[in-house]
Amino acid sequence: MKSRRLGRIVLNGTGVLVFLAAVFPVLWMVSTAFKPNTEIFSSTPQPLPKHPTLEHFDLVLNGKIAEGSFWGYFGNSLVLALATVVISSLLALLAATAVARFRFRFRTTFLVMLLVVQMVPCEALVISLFLDLKRLDMLNSLVGLTVVYVAFAVPFAIWMLRGFVAAVPKELEEAAAIDGAGAMRTFFTVLLPLVAPGLVATSIFSFITAWNEFIFAFTFLEDQDKATLPMMMQFFFGRSGNAWGPIMAASTLLTLPVIAFFLIVQRRMVSGLTAGAVKG
Structure with a gap:
């Protein structure tokens, strides 16, 4: 004892x-x-x-930072993060459903490749992605940067959502089909609510990935009016010294949207656990 x-x-x-x-x-x-x-x-x-x-927060929020302002950088980061969350979640959910529910050729190879992609350091792909975006005329564009963020968020999201989709009993979908529900209605009314906790987890990961990313944004974006919040942080570092007060104030403000996003989506996690059941 x-x-x-x-x-x-x-x-x-x-x-x-x-x-x-x-x-x-x-x-x-x-x-x-x-x-x-x-x-x-x-x-x-x-x-x-x-x-x-509050002088450091006042400088960050109301002062002119380089050629832009905090709220301009904030808007760019918010657009990138939300676009990444929506697009990657949609693509990952469809792909995870196909991998978990259907048997097709090279299915195992596809799953293994998802893991292999996660092992490649992001820094090793900067040059190749730069050349690809330049060839597609998508450099210095928030759209091009969104494509890159989605490409990095989707593999992890597929792998995670696959487990959630596989955990949903097929009998629920079969029962919905017996009641006359079509494939689309079964997907949205039965499968989607039960996979909602997985979508919450993957959306948080996708949001943090796009919100905190610096290397790709710094490499692919040239105009300061398209800069993101992580890029804004570099403006407080100088040759003569670093403005640690504004740096810490900006870092504090940078973490608040992530916390707020988590609290918003976390409320919908529990509701997805019980929704989507068929009639008993």
Whole structure:
């Protein structure tokens, strides 16, 4: 009894330490965003600001950053992220349904290739993708960048959604067919609601991938009015020094839409678990 209790205490303590190690950088980022420059560059580290200020947030939100503004960069990132989520989720759902429900030639090869694609570093594809977009006249275009983001989000989404689709009993679809539902109605009223939790997980991944991506955006976009929020961060780094206050303020603002998106789609996760059942 004592050994079990001691083991539980050790596990809980380890979990708390891991949590603190993961959360500490985020807390330091937020704390630094509210510190005045005198406290940021102080030789004595201060976990919390003694004299909180909003000057860094004011500079990021209302100041002119390079040739654009925060809200312009925010709009570009939002368009890219939402377009990536919608397109990749639709393509991945259709492909995952085909892989999970149908038997066709090279099906196993297709699944293996999905894993192989995930193993290739993104940096190794920058040159080839640059040449492809240049050939298609899609450089310096948000549309071209969206195509790249979708291409990287779809393989992972297919692999994840395949498990959710395969977990849905075929009897539910057969029961809907007996009741007179066609293939499209069965897909939207039976399969789609039950696969909704998987769509939520993949959409979060796709959103974060497009929202935080920097290398492709920095390489493929030339005009600053098409820059994204991660690209905006580089404007605070200079040869003479780095503006750590605005950097931390911009980083804090950069994380808020991801949290908001997760909270919005998370509410719809539970409803998808019980929806889509047939009459009993």
